[in-house]
Amino acid sequence: MTVDRATENRTQASTAAGDQHAREWLPLILAWLVVLVPSAWGVWQVVRKSTALFR
Amino acid sequence: MSLLDRSHSVAPAHYDRWRVPPSALAIHLAIGQAYAFSVFNLPLSRLLGGASSAPEDWSISQIGWVFSTAIVALGLSAALFGGWLERVGPRKAMATAAVCFASGFFVGAAGIATHQFWLLLLGYGALGGVGLGIGYISPVSTLLKWFPDRPGMATGMAIMGFGGGAMIASPLSVALMAYFRSAASSGVAESFIALGVVYLALMLFGAFTVRIPPAGWSPPGVTERVRALGAPPVVTMTAREAVRTSQFWLLWVMLCTNVTAGIGVLGQASAMIQETFPGRVGVEAAAGFVGILSLANLTGRFLWSSLSDHIGRRATYLIFFALGTLLYAAIPTIGRSGGVALFVTAFVLVLTMYGGGFATIPAYLRDLFGTQEVGAIHGRLLTAWSTAGIIGPVLVNYVREYRIAAGVPKSDAYGVTMYVMAGLLLVGLTAAWRLRPIATTRALHVGSSAGEQVA
Numbered sequence: 001m002t003v004d005r006a007t008e009n010r011t012q013a014s015t016a017a018g019d020q021h022a023r024e025w026l027p028l029i030l031a032w033l034v035v036l037v038p039s040a041w042g043v044w045q046v047v048r049k050s051t052a053l054f055r
Numbered sequence: 056m057s058l059l060d061r062s063h064s065v066a067p068a069h070y071d072r073w074r075v076p077p078s079a080l081a082i083h084l085a086i087g088q089a090y091a092f093s094v095f096n097l098p099l100s101r102l103l104g105g106a107s108s109a110p111e112d113w114s115i116s117q118i119g120w121v122f123s124t125a126i127v128a129l130g131l132s133a134a135l136f137g138g139w140l141e142r143v144g145p146r147k148a149m150a151t152a153a154v155c156f157a158s159g160f161f162v163g164a165a166g167i168a169t170h171q172f173w174l175l176l177l178g179y180g181a182l183g184g185v186g187l188g189i190g191y192i193s194p195v196s197t198l199l200k201w202f203p204d205r206p207g208m209a210t211g212m213a214i215m216g217f218g219g220g221a222m223i224a225s226p227l228s229v230a231l232m233a234y235f236r237s238a239a240s241s242g243v244a245e246s247f248i249a250l251g252v253v254y255l256a257l258m259l260f261g262a263f264t265v266r267i268p269p270a271g272w273s274p275p276g277v278t279e280r281v282r283a284l285g286a287p288p289v290v291t292m293t294a295r296e297a298v299r300t301s302q303f304w305l306l307w308v309m310l311c312t313n314v315t316a317g318i319g320v321l322g323q324a325s326a327m328i329q330e331t332f333p334g335r336v337g338v339e340a341a342a343g344f345v346g347i348l349s350l351a352n353l354t355g356r357f358l359w360s361s362l363s364d365h366i367g368r369r370a371t372y373l374i375f376f377a378l379g380t381l382l383y384a385a386i387p388t389i390g391r392s393g394g395v396a397l398f399v400t401a402f403v404l405v406l407t408m409y410g411g412g413f414a415t416i417p418a419y420l421r422d423l424f425g426t427q428e429v430g431a432i433h434g435r436l437l438t439a440w441s442t443a444g445i446i447g448p449v450l451v452n453y454v455r456e457y458r459i460a461a462g463v464p465k466s467d468a469y470g471v472t473m474y475v476m477a478g479l480l481l482v483g484l485t486a487a488w489r490l491r492p493i494a495t496t497r498a499l500h501v502g503s504s505a506g507e508q509v510a
Contacts, residue, residue: 024071027074028071028073028074031074031077031078031264032077034077034081034257034260035077035080035081035084035216038084038223039080039084039216039219039222039223041223042219042222042223042224042225042226043219043222043350043353045222045225045226046222046346046347046349046350047346047350049342049343049346050343050344050346050347050350051343052339052340052342052343053336053340053343053344053347053399
């Protein structure tokens with residue numbers, strides 16, 4: 001029983017740490033995606049057009 | 056409107072500062088649209104005629120005034136509202152910029168729909184230009200406060216977004232006009248409304264996610280790193296005090312000459328490469344050349360400003376102006392030699408330095424005058440951009456037309472322009488050479504008279 005409770009505590013601590021980790025990283029990743037996705041699309045459009053110079 | 060108040064945007068303790076650059080980038084990616092305005096030139100000149108311009112249609116040169124007005128309004132509003140930005144904080148300033156910039160599109164759309172030029176000029180030009188000015192300086196000032204250890208990289212990141220904005224806006228605008236085009240409409244007014252909505256959303260995302268560091272905040276290990284850089288800001292000046300220094304005006308000359316040279320080339324790049332290499336470079340390849348220059352402008356903003364954190368701001372500008380002078384002076388010879396690859400390489404280098412010049416200026420201002428009112432000082436300095444926005448294209452067009460009228464072949468018409476640009480960069484080089492940090496005695500005097508901390 002004691003061993004089970006210790007395992008449960010460890011699991012809860014691990015989940016809490018995981019949640020904390022996600023809470024910190026998710027907004028960071030989402031914020032960067034908002035600006036990086038359209039930027040990458042814009043750069044790709046330019047690169048596609050630029051290849052004409054080397055044809 | 057308390058949500059927009061400065062106090063609501065103060066970051067909590069242990070806030071990850073890397074969450075701030077996306078807010079800054081969102082604003083600059085939106086307002087960077089201004090540099091893609093030329094995609095509307097042709098459609099705007101055929102609103103009544105349809106396939107071709109009718110006599111009552113607006114002329115291309117008339118439409119050119121819309122962009123010029125926006126750039127002049129950018130400089131003036133940045134100069135006028137820079138102090139206000141520092142007082143109210145970046146969130147309110149960014150939200151105001153979002154409303155002004157988007158309203159510019161909406162009022163402009165009304166002008167297009169009713170074919171009232173003054174409404175387009177007032178909307179996109181004046182109102183949108185105010186959004187440009189406030190939007191340009193707000194994120195830069197904020198990032199400088201979050202990244203005291205890497206000011207060049209921080210400002211480079213934000214101002215790189217301005218270059219990237221044009222890359223997104225150009226194909227997006229073309230796609231929107233194609234989508235909204237119908238028998239009854241050219242699709243330009245509808246595209247303006249769609250762009251206004253998209254940019255309002257993107258800029259408000261930036262406004263509501265931006266944070267300012269709490270008072271006394273500094274990133275871990277920053278003191279050692281700033282000391283290692285060897286160039287901590289020695290003084291904190293107000294904008295009013297800064298504009299009374301020779302350093303401010305030397306920077307003004309540096310920005311103005313660098314931008315004049317760059318704008319002059321960017322606006323003419325397509326025609327220039329086609330006329331320099333007739334029969335070898337066609338319209339499609341020339342468009343590719345313009346695309347490569349845009350990429351060079353974009354990457355230069357980040358790379359040069361980041362490099363300036365390591366080699367120093369003065370050395371960076373000395374490289375810009377010395378190398379730029381040599382390249383501009385060599386371009387006519389390179390063009391005559393017939394080497395397209397060398398010609399493109401020279402322009403790529405020139406454009407990286409043009410972008411770098413823009414992006415490194417705020418970090419230089421921070422080095423010289425501190426961060427307390429850097430937004431306001433930056434705003435006043437941007438009048439150099441407005442001035443260059445008028446001088447650059449006029450200089451290039453006038454010299455080219457004068458040469459062609461004098462019987463010079465089109466392929467050689469740009470030679471003198473390049474030499475004029477090289478001369479301008481020499482003026483910039485002299486200013487960069489003469490620029491020294493504020494003397495300690497003056498710094499102490501100014502700092503103490505303003506009741507501010509002198510580090």
